[in-house]
Amino acid sequence: MRLLNVLTRELKEFSDTNRPPCVIVSHRWGADEATYRDVRSMRNTNKAGFRKIRRFCRWVRDNCSIKWIWIDTCCINKDSATELSESINSMFRWYTESEFLSGMAP
Secondary structure, eight states: OEEEETTTOOEEEOOTTSOOOOEEEEEOOOTTOOOHHHHHHTOSTTSHHHHHHHHHHHHHHHHOSOOEEEEHHHHSOTTOHHHHHHHHHHHHHHHHHSSEEEEEOO
């Protein structure tokens, strides 16, 4: 599972056995979402999707003691069919094992 650090906005891989507490973010996809590649390379940071990620990271920092979030649009490398399939098959478990699930406005 790849998570996004709310302080540094860096992505990091975790195994199921060493995953830290995290917030799963549910959101409505827009036309200009930040992708895994965008976040990994910090490119296209003016996208609306990046602004949404920054807002949510700030909200988690200010309201939770949790340092990691998972957002499907940027935590899954959709260029990899294998990773996408594995992530889709794991999502239910990830959602149930997260500290909490939060909705995010577009």
